[in-house]
Amino acid sequence: MRQFARSYSPAVVFAAVLTAFCVFDEPANAENWPQWRGPRNDGTSTEAGLPTTWSATENVLWKLKLPGPAGATPCVWGDRIFLTSAKEQDLVLICADTSGKLLWERKLGTGDETVRGDEGNSASPSPSTDGKHVWAMLSTGELACYDFDGNPVWQFNLQDRYGKFSIQFGMTSTPVLDGDKLYIQLLHTNYYLLSAIDKLTGKDIWKHERQSDAKAECEHSYASPVLYRDDKTEFLLVHGCDYVTAHSLKDGSEIFRAGGLNPEGKYNMTLRFVASPVAAEGLVVVPSAKNGPVLGLSVNAKGDITKSAEGHVWRRDDNTPDVPSPLVHDGLVYLCRENGILICLDAKTGEQLYYERTHSQRHRASPVYADGKIYLTARDGMVTVVKAGRKFEVLASNETGEAISASPVISGGRIYLRTYDSLIAIGNK
Secondary structure (H helix, E strand, O other): OHHHHHHOOHHHHHHHHHHHHHHHHOOOOOOOEOOOOOOOOOOEOOOOOOOOOOOOOOOEEEEEEOOOOOOOOOEEEOOEEEEEEEEOOEEEEEEEEOOOOEEEEEEEEEOOOOEOOOOEOOOOOOOEEOOOEEEEEOOOOEEEEEEOOOOEEEEEEHHHHHOOOOOOOOOOOOOEEEOOEEEEEEEEOOEEEEEEEEOOOOOEEEEEEOOOOOOHHHHOEOOOOEEEEOOOOEEEEEEEOOEEEEEOOOOOOEEEEEOOOOOOOOOOOOOOEOOOOEEEOOEEEEOOOOOOOEEEEEOOOOEEOOOOOOOEEEEEOOOOOOOOOOEEEOOEEEEEOOOOEEEEEEOOOOOEEEEEEOOOOOOOOOOEEEOOEEEEEOOOOEEEEEEOOOOOOEEEEEEOOOOOOOOOEEEOOEEEEEOOOEEEEEOOO
């Protein structure tokens, strides 16, 4: 010990001890949150030790003021947080670190538009990252790639490449990042398109024109594509225009499709889809909209199963989530309706286990699971924490005090909330 003391100054010794403490203080099961629905594209996290309760001040580690509102969910990798935002009429990509410091901001485009009053704007699609680069899309069609230092890699406008959007409330679908590809769905009146883009060049790898007999506003989809992968099969789910379809990752060719989401004989011309499907544990859960059906489909389905029992595991005829996407965890399906009703189903049978009200306000964010808890976020900033499991139990109701439509993000032992005013880091103090 005497030799150590002679070789190193007290400041160096303190720094080494502090570094070791910080390393061991980092959650052992800390995960990155690389895109909208997290590391597994299903809204679940393996992290533990997360806070159950907080307020506008309690368990708030820091709050970063943002230049404008947005519904885009942030993504997190290591000590970097990325999010898009409006800044008056400009639309920007922001990088902050996990201490709450703004690192850089880049202008991606102009012409922000607010839709449905306070429902959203042109910074609604969420960014994605692979730990080296970040990809951001805007409702205007701008799609860009930057490195972690904020240097541009490439950028183009989807409307210039594929044709003008014709969609009532803006193209809010979030691309899915997987391997060397970025998958994009553009479903609107002018075009039903699925595309795979090389993530480092921005060039098309393949395009697939999706078929549909949808009419009117039903042609407009605000849902996002979703990946499914296990040891035997993999595909991309695309939701909109009255159907959910599964596609090959190699060339976009269709593997199966299921309709029956818009009532025959009483066709709803305004049944646009907003909630995205979720795929987990051998099951695809498909929402519709406006109190329509929810489908539980087999991942082994083939062909058009719209009018066939084959490929259908179960069907729920009503009480679908209109905007929040479903959540599946530990053999249970959670459906959060726009009015705050939480429905829990058995994933194997579709049997309803409970139907309970949480917070009676609009819910636009998708539910997130972590640490034995389900986090439900309402537009007025209330986050209801429900115990995961077959019995309904509210653990806490947390007032944030700021409007929110983005989904919660969980990474590094923290919950990040992107409000219309701020980026907030929630953690146990």
